[in-house]
Structures are given as structure tokens and as C-alpha cells.
Amino acid sequence: MPDALEIAPATGKLGILTPGVGAVASTAYAGVIATRRGLAAPVGSLTQMAHMRLGRREEGRNPLIREVVPLAGLDDLVFGGWDPISPNALEAARTAGVLTSEDLAPLSSELEGIVAMPAVFDQRWVKKLDGVRVKTGTDKWDLAQQVIADIERFRVEEGCDRLVMVWCGSTEAYQEPSEVHATVESFEAGLRADDENIAPSQIYAYAALVSGVPFANGAPNLSIDLPCMQELAARNGVPITGKDFKTGQTLMKTILAPGFKARMLGMRGWYSTNILGNRDGEVLDDPENFKTKEVSKLGVLDTILQPEVYPELYGHIDHVVRINYYPPRGDNKEGWDNIDIFGWMGYPMQIKVDFLCRDSILAAPIVLDLALFLDLAQRAGQSGVQEWLSFYWKSPQPAGGVPPEHDIFIQQTKLKNTLRAWIGEEPVTHAED
Numbered sequence: 001m002p003d004a005l006e007i008a009p010a011t012g013k014l015g016i017l018t019p020g021v022g023a024v025a026s027t028a029y030a031g032v033i034a035t036r037r038g039l040a041a042p043v044g045s046l047t048q049m050a051h052m053r054l055g056r057r058e059e060g061r062n063p064l065i066r067e068v069v070p071l072a073g074l075d076d077l078v079f080g081g082w083d084p085i086s087p088n089a090l091e092a093a094r095t096a097g098v099l100t101s102e103d104l105a106p107l108s109s110e111l112e113g114i115v116a117m118p119a120v121f122d123q124r125w126v127k128k129l130d131g132v133r134v135k136t137g138t139d140k141w142d143l144a145q146q147v148i149a150d151i152e153r154f155r156v157e158e159g160c161d162r163l164v165m166v167w168c169g170s171t172e173a174y175q176e177p178s179e180v181h182a183t184v185e186s187f188e189a190g191l192r193a194d195d196e197n198i199a200p201s202q203i204y205a206y207a208a209l210v211s212g213v214p215f216a217n218g219a220p221n222l223s224i225d226l227p228c229m230q231e232l233a234a235r236n237g238v239p240i241t242g243k244d245f246k247t248g249q250t251l252m253k254t255i256l257a258p259g260f261k262a263r264m265l266g267m268r269g270w271y272s273t274n275i276l277g278n279r280d281g282e283v284l285d286d287p288e289n290f291k292t293k294e295v296s297k298l299g300v301l302d303t304i305l306q307p308e309v310y311p312e313l314y315g316h317i318d319h320v321v322r323i324n325y326y327p328p329r330g331d332n333k334e335g336w337d338n339i340d341i342f343g344w345m346g347y348p349m350q351i352k353v354d355f356l357c358r359d360s361i362l363a364a365p366i367v368l369d370l371a372l373f374l375d376l377a378q379r380a381g382q383s384g385v386q387e388w389l390s391f392y393w394k395s396p397q398p399a400g401g402v403p404p405e406h407d408i409f410i411q412q413t414k415l416k417n418t419l420r421a422w423i424g425e426e427p428v429t430h431a432e433d
């Protein structure tokens with residue numbers, strides 16, 4: 001048996017802070033509150049519903065993850081956030097229209113009590129939104145200090161023992177890393193000089209890491225996948241993970257593509273189109289914001305299919321992704337996929353997938369799991385990029401120079417084997433007799 005890590009117990013309250021109190025965040029809060037009250041089941045959440053085999057098959061040990069891994073309980077969670085538009089989580093949920101008014105009614109006073117703090121917001125990064133509840137400051141350094149003060153105030157007022165931050169804000173315009181992102185020193189100088197390359201999400205990430213608060217990035221924009229943030233996370237001993245919640249179409253892609261590859265079926269093309277009508281769809285209607293998302297969505301197939309290893313099967317794939325803003329659909333997205341595959345002697349076949357999904361219903365349990373697992377990682381003395389959480393991401397951030405892993409089944413194995421190792425159990429490799 002490997003030695004278990006020393007994991008501090010999950011005593012006291014855990015605060016979950018979300019920059020962005022929109023559809024995903026409000027649906028996540030509502031689901032936790034409803035589950036606490038016995039009004040709903042936390043479907044889609046590994047921390048709440050998944051079991052994990054321990055030991056050899058004949059031992060028959062298959063406990064719930066939360067029975068053997070010391071995770072914070074749902075009763076100990078409190079929520080907070082920042083938003084330039086939503087005044088509180090109830091208004092955000094009503095605007096998002098994900099949950100029915102019947103489902104919101106019993107939760108309304110608790111959701112209304114989650115008041116969004118004024119945001120660090122700059123329309124340059126999200127052209128389609130007009131922020132009204134926005135912080136002002138002398139420069140970006142000043143704004144970062146205001147977020148740090150918000151975090152501390154929340155910690156004290158809510159009596160939190162620990163905090164985690166999960167970015168649930170809009171996708172920011174596309175950006176490449178620049179010199180200001182190279183080191184903590186250059187980033188701090190950039191904050192003071194109001195450097196135009198520093199996006200709002202990076203100010204939250206900086207504030208979190210300076211405050212010792214683990215950070216997860218639910219959107220595809222740059223925030224912690226920057227050298228300065230990795231340096232800061234290592235220096236302050238803080239776990240980080242990203243990026244871009246793996247929900248609708250990309251979830252399907254990472255479920256289907258490993259299956260085609262396992263059977264050595266070839267692929268000639270994968271055309272994906274989406275129609276959605278929520279605020280996220282509106283933001284992504286701007287080409288600069290869509291580009292950020294497109295890069296994140298396109299990266300998935302290559303790493304799963306390995307065209308460099310299988311050029312005759314996967315060397316010539318046309319992979320196209322489109323997102324169209326179509327208001328009548330609201331949060332209930334429709335994602336169409338046309339997949340052109342080929343088999344024995346090169347004979348072509350087509351697969352059509354029409355996924356009528358609910359984006360925020362798929363994303364909400366991911367917010368919960370990431371918050372609980374990041375908190376666990378911190379109590380287990382872990383810091384820096386948490387690669388074992390790749391399972392949750394469209395663009396998983398690898399730790400140190402290796403390519404990311406996109407295959408959801410490998411990701412799941414890594415997640416569970418990491419938990420097994422931390423609690424002193426053998427990894428399950430399926431290699432036993």
C-alpha cells in the first residue's frame with residue numbers, strides 16, 4: 001500500500017467565490033441549495049454521486065468517493081461572487097432562464113442573499129456587455145487590491161475557514177501571452193503601469209493566488225495558464241486548474257473520438273455547429289470572443305486521435321466548429337455534429353449527432369466538483385497545476401512541458417488513481433489476474 005498523504009480535515013466553512021454570477025454560477029448555487037434541502041439530486045457530480053473501486057476486484061470495495069476522500073460537505077458551503085450586471089444570484093437565475101420559476105421559488109431567499117460584488121470589468125474584453133456594477137480605481141494594481149480586500153471581507157463576514165475561486169465570467173476576447181505575463185515581477189509592474197495586456201480575469205486570478213485561494217478557470221481565456229500565475233501559485237503553495245468547462249459538444253467529442261480510435265476507424269472530417277441564445281451565446285457572437293472559444297474547441301481531436309502516429313487514419317481531418325447566437329433557444333443549446341468516418345478498405349460512413357443539451361445544467365456540477373477537489377488538493381498540501389482535474393476541461397492545462405490529455409476515459413482513470421494514491425490505496429490498472 002502506498003503511504004497516504006496527510007490531508008487536513010475539512011472542518012468549518014468553505015467559501016466558493018465566482019467572478020461571474022450568470023447562468024452557470026447561479027445554476028450551480030441553486031443546485032447545491034436544492035440538494036441540501038432534499039429537493040434535488042446532484043446529478044452529474046462525481047464528488048456527490050460517483051463510486052470508486054478500491055483494491056482488487058474480489059475485495060468488492062466500491063465506496064462513494066465522498067465516503068473515503070475527506071471532501072467538504074454541501075452543508076458547509078457558502079457562495080459569493082462578482083458581476084458587472086447581475087445584482088444577485090436570484091436575478092441572475094431569472095435572467096438566465098435555466099431553472100423554472102417553480103424550482104426557483106423555494107430557493108429564492110437564499111439566492112437573493114448571494115449579492116454580487118462590483119466587478120473588475122473592461123468592455124474592451126467583452127464588447128457585447130455593458131457593465132453597470134463596476135469597480136473604479138487609479139490603476140489595475142488598485143483594482144487588484146480591491147479584489148484582495150473583497151476576498152478578505154468575505155472570508156471574515158461569512159466565517160470561512162477556506163476559500164476557492166472558480167471563474168464563471170464571460171469569455172474574454174482572444175489574446176496571446178505577452179511580456180507582462182512572463183514573471184510575477186513583470187505582471188506586478190504591469191498592474192501598476194495599467195498594462196493593456198492585463199485582462200480582468202487575470203486580476204481576479206492574481207488576487208486569488210496572492211490571498212492563497214485556489215483558482216479554476218471555467219472559460220477559455222488566458223488567466224492562470226500564464227508563466228507569472230504558475231510562478232505565483234508555486235510561490236504561495238496554491239493549486240490551480242483550467243480551462244473551459246467541458247460540457248456539451250466537446251464532452252460528446254471526447255466520449256466518441258476515443259471509441260473510434262480504439263476500433264482503428266479512420267476519420268475524414270468533423271463538422272460541429274451550435275445554436276444557442278443565452279448571454280454566453282451573445283458574447284461569443286463577437287468574432288474576438290468566439291476566437292478564444294474556437295481555439296479551445298479545436299484542440300481536442302488532435303490529441304485524442306494522434307494524427308502523427310496514425311497519418312493514414314487521422315492525417316487529413318477537416319475539423320470545423322461554428323457557434324451561432326440564436327435567441328429563441330436561450331440556454332437550451334442545440335449542437336449538431338456531422339462526423340465523416342471510414343472503415344475497412346476505406347469505405348466511408350457518416351454519423352450525425354444532434355445534442356439538445358442544457359449548457360448550464362451540464363456545467364453546474366463541474367463548478368461544485370472543481371471547488372471541492374481544489375479545496376481537497378490544498379488541504380493535501382498540493383500546489384500548482386492539478387493535472388488530475390483534466391477530466392473537467394476542454395483545454396486541460398498540463399503540468400510541465402507534456403501535451404494535454406483529452407481522452408475522457410484516461411482523464412477519469414487519472415482522477416480516480418490520484419484520489420486512491422492520496423488516501424493510501426493502490427492504483428487500479430486492470431492488470432491483475
Ligand SMILES: NC(=O)c1ccc[n+]([C@@H]2O[C@H](COP(=O)([O-])OP(=O)(O)OC[C@H]3O[C@@H](n4cnc5c(N)ncnc54)[C@H](O)[C@@H]3O)[C@@H](O)[C@H]2O)c1
Pocket residue numbers: 019020021022023024025082083084085086096119120121122126129167168169170171172200201218219220244245246247248278279280359360362363
Ligand atoms: N455553460 C457551459 O456549458 C459552459 C461551458 C464552457 C465554458 N463556459 C463558460 O463559462 C462562462 C459562464 O457561462 P454562462 O453561461 O454562465 O455565461 P453568462 O453570460 O450567463 O454569465 C457570465 C457572467 O459573467 C459576467 N461577467 C462578465 N465579465 C465579468 C468580469 N470581468 N467580472 C465578473 N463578472 C463578469 C457577466 O455579466 C455574466 O453575468 C462563460 O465564459 C462560458 O463561455 C460555459
